[in-house]
Amino acid sequence: METKMEAIREGYGRGVINIAKKDPNVVFLDADLAMSTKSIKAKEVDPERHFYSGISEQAMIGEAVGLALTGKKVFASTFAIFLSRAFEPIRQSICYGNVPVKLVGSHSGVHVGEDGPSAQMTEDISIMRALPNMNVIVASDSVEAEKATEFLLDFDKPCYLRTGRNKVPVLHSDNYKFEFGKANVLKNGNDATIIACGVMVSIALEAAELLKKENISLRVINMHTIKPLDKKTVVNASKETKAILTAEDHQINGGLGSAVAEVLAEKNLNVNFARIGMNNSFAESGKPDELFEKYGFTAKHLAEKVKTLL
Amino acid sequence: MKHKTENAEELKELARQIRILILKMTSKAGSGHPGGSMSATELLTALYFNTLNLDSDNLKDENRDRFLLSKGHCSPGLYAVLSKRGLFPEEELINSFRQTNSRFSGHVHRTTPGIEMSFGSLGQGLAIGSGMALSAKLDNKSFKTFVMLGDGEMQEGMIWESFMFAGFKKLNNLIAIIDRNKCQNDGYVAETLEIDPLDEKIKSFNWNVIEIDGHNFEEIFEAFEQASNSDKPFAIIANTIKGKGVSFMENDPQWHGKALDEEQLKKALKELGG
Known part of the structure; x- marks a missing residue:
């Protein structure tokens, strides 16, 4: 059976339609790129509840906060990179003010492709994770993005949701239930574990197939909530398998890999460990598949790395 | 409890007492921002003792x-006004401003x-x-949103993003008050990065603008009256004097972010009749 492919942001667009229909109090803000982030879908439900701040990301954050402080449920989105333009207003007004604005960053990671490093946001998980009061979700496919969006409607804390531009395999069925803060073990295994997020989850599943041919049993965990991190699932993997590899389309510093490493170190868990991601460097323009090949993000790379840990 | 007074003598007396509180709390803390609190004193007094529809017994109405005190470092001015409105005891404010475990953070925080x-x-x-004003429009609510800005703050790019947005959206329920005291942390605004002609700049973003003496209650109330009948967002450029009320503090940028020492405080309180 051929795998269905869909961009993660398409799922956000469906989530937007669902929550806009469900709750007349939810509003959507974009700087300019609503057609790309997919929150333009809100206009199909009610054109009066979608706003452009203009290409003024800092003001967009302030406007989102003002709307939220006066009782609106607010989703503000742009490319992940451009949210970081407003880092300090996010810190001051959303996080320190503790105002439950939902931020949605699309076009994340090297997977953005041809636009190159100026658009390939590979530091957002790290930045958002560092902020007190901020929560962080990375959707692995369009279904998860849709379900996470529905979850966030009534979530009364600040949260960042990372989506993505290009098509990836759809892993989840329509009846998937998103559980905030609880990792999904997509495949059980007892030799090694890959803990992945976002576009790397489907690649980790491919790696499991490759390793199976070599009689290596791989556990694959979709760590969709980076903050708060599901520590228990990490601890279990460290005790029940011999190695842990993290995989993220992001810098290895400060993101999923760092979050997992913190758990392993603080709990004195002795397990072979490595991180896949960008290592203190920028990628370049190119087709996503070619960039993933060049920068070591393919199933083959992951499988080889796992073998070095065993 | 709501408060609405137009009695000029009562307002002047309140402003005098508020300046005394500003100086006492900053000197007790040994730090803080008295200068910009004193330039804004009449504006804050007019808002909280006349113009704002605010019930101190139902703050969440x-x-x-x-x-919104966008120039949030001028917390002493706002705290003093709020304590005069009866929201918390003056003694607690003077003694705990900027201290550990206090309700009164150095810069304003919404937990207070x-x-x-x-x-x-x-x-x-x-x-x-702008977000609040937009929200009021969406819900057909009649509340107004007042934002106090520093004149040095006009150098922030984000401010102009917001002037553009509010003008474009015709948010005539939004009022910006610019405390034009002409000083910023390191010196004079005109020598750091001049913002004039401020009125023309703001007008060009589709706002109505009035320039007033920010220490004159009559002019302040006239401006608020005009603001409430405006077809566009409304900006009040309030010409003020940093450190207003104490001779040796007036127009001296050093009192932007520095408290008076014990001797200076005595001298200042004497001038203010404290």
């Missing part, structure tokens, strides 16, 4: 007017009674006020 939003990093209040 969703129809209340909103006031009567403080709508946390500020302290400049440039953000007008955007948040």
Whole structure:
């Protein structure tokens, strides 16, 4: 059976339609790129509840906060990179003010492709994770993005949701239930574990197939909530398998890999460990598949790395 | 309890007492921002003792007017006014301002009674006020949103993003008050990065603008009256004097972010009749 492919942001667009229909109090803000982030879908439900701040990301954050402080449920989105333009207003007004604005960053990671490093946001998980009061979700496919969006409607804390531009395999069925803060073990295994997020989850599943041919049993965990991190699932993997590899389309510093490493170190868990991601460097323009090949993000790379840990 | 007075003598007396409180709390703390609190004293007094629709017994009333202190470092001025409105005891304020475990953070924080939003990093209040004003329009609510900005704060790019947005959206329920005291942390605004012609700049973003003496209650009330009948967002450029009320503090940028020592405080209180 051929795998269905869909961009993660398409799922956000469906989530937007669902929550806009469900709750007349939810509003959507974009700087300019609503057609790309997919929150333009809100206009199909009610054109009066979608706003452009203009290409003024800092003001967009302030406007989102003002709307939220006066009782609106607010989703503000742009490319992940451009949210970081407003880092300090996010810190001051959303996080320190503790105002439950939902931020949605699309076009994340090297997977953005041809636009190159100026658009390939590979530091957002790290930045958002560092902020007190901020929560962080990375959707692995369009279904998860849709379900996470529905979850966030009534979530009364600040949260960042990372989506993505290009098509990836759809892993989840329509009846998937998103559980905030609880990792999904997509495949059980007892030799090694890959803990992945976002576009790397489907690649980790491919790696499991490759390793199976070599009689290596791989556990694959979709760590969709980076903050708060599901520590228990990490601890279990460290005790029940011999190695842990993290995989993220992001810098290895400060993101999923760092979050997992913190758990392993603080709990004195002795397990072979490595991180896949960008290592203190920028990628370049190119087709996503070619960039993933060049920068070591393919199933083959992951499988080889796992073998070095065993 | 609501408060609405137009009695000029009563307001002047309140302003005098508020300046005394500002100086006492900053000197007790040994730090803080007295200069910009004293330039804004009449504006804050007029808002909280006349103009804002605010019930001190029902601070969360969703129809209340909103006031945002975008120049959040001028917390002493706002705290003093709120304590005069009876939200917390003056003694507690003087003794605990800026201290560990206090309700009174160095820069305003929304966990303090009567403080709508946390500020302290400049440039953000007008955007948040725009969001509030937009929200009121969406819900057909009649509350107004007032945002107090510093004149040095006009150098922040985010402010102009917000002037553009509010003008474009015709948010005539939004009022910006610019405390034009002409000083900033390191010196004079005109020598750091001049913002004039401020009125023309703001007008060109589709706002109505009035320039007043920010220490004159009559002019302040006239400006608020005009603001409430405006077809566009309304900016009040309030010409003020940094450190107003104490001779040796007036127009001296050093009192932007420095408290008076014990001797200076005595001298200042004497001038203020404290």
